[in-house]
Amino acid sequence: MTVGCAAGDAQSYILFCDFFDRVIEAYHNHKMSKLQESDFNYDNLKGGDDFDQDYALSCEVSALRAVDDFCFPTHCSRGERRELLTLAKKAFDQLAETLPGKLYSVAEISQHPEDKGVTVIPSPFQLRTGVARDWPDSRAVWFSKDRTLVVWININDHLKLVTTRDDANIAKAFQCICVNLQKLEALYKKMRHPFIWKPQLGWVVSSPADVGTGLRARVRVKLPELSRHKRLKDILRRLRLCMDNTDCSGVYNVSNAQTIGLDEVGFMQLVVDGVQLLIRMEKRLQNEENIDDLVPLQK
Structure with a gap:
């Protein structure tokens, strides 16, 4: 299921709340009367570092953020986009001592995608909604020196932090996101352009499908x-999870289905517990055993 809409700026969620609230409630099965909480204490997560490596193959954790005082990509001007890139450059320059890395424009990446390991091409959705206006002007990707963290700038949202691991240790991936997200948040606050937060919406981004935490945790599982x-x-x-096909037969990406209603640790715990349970079920089925007693009650 997709939401089929995107906000032009943070104020859209207030001005058109009758519309956006209904979309959020339907997509996330969430009551907008509840206040959103946030928790970046990764030590509160139980497990995630002990998946059966015969089944859990790799993992990815990502987080979206929007910067205050700027329109979202569907509506922002060329000047706003360039100023957002300037802010990102300043932030990463200040991070250089503790987190060295390098920023590449999308034009540079497009010339030699094999060197960077990523390909950045506008999707049909980006073209339809205006997100790809002036492409590739002011679009960039920052890579940490050890390649543990990648930050996408002005692609789908103002910022998208992504960390991937080949050992499926999602606890470590979550730690990486939490630590570096808080560092960036502090730097953007210092530059007087904090990340957008609303009590009932949590971290506000362009798509109603991602408000709340903006967090997606994915485990690639056989x-x-x-x-x-x-x-x-x-x-x-x-389990409040979704499962998507990969390019490998019998292997699926398992991730959280919602992003609002729980804090960051809460959604990570859903994914960790859910993947553990799915692997137990898979083992039973391989032994031709019944799994009915493992089917959980509604969470």
Whole structure:
């Protein structure tokens, strides 16, 4: 399911709250009367570093942020986009001592994508919604020196932090996101352009599908038997997870289905506990055993 809409700026969520609130409630199964909380204390996460490596192959954690006083990519001007890139350059320059890295324009990456390991091409959605206006002007990607962290600038949102791991240690990936997100937040506050936060919406970004935490945690898992089980859709709904195909048969990306209603640690815990349970189910099915007693109650 997709939301089919995007906000032009943070104020849109206030001015058109009758519309956006209904979209958020329907997509996230969340009551807008609740206040959103935030928790970056990664030590509160239980597990995530002990997945069975025969099943959990890799992981990724990402977080979106929007910068105050700027329109979102669907509506921002060329001047705003360039100023956002300037702010990002200043922030990464100040991070250089503790987190060395290098910033590349999308034009540079497009010339030699194999060197950077990424390809940045506007999607049909970006072209339709105006996000790709003036492409590739002021679009950039920052890579940490050790390649543990990548930050996308002016691509889908103002900022997107991504960390990936080949060992599926999602606890370490979450720690990386938490530590560096807080560093960037402090620097942007110092530059008087903090990340946008609203009590009922949490971290505000352009898509209603990502408000709240802006956090997505994905684990690439081998689930050939469970993927064919008749109760899979019900199991995922109860776990509040979604499962997407990959380019490898029997391997799926398992991630949180919502981003609002719990804090960052809460959503990470859903993914960690859910993946552990899905792997247990897969093992039983491979042994031709029943999994009905493992099906959880609604979370």
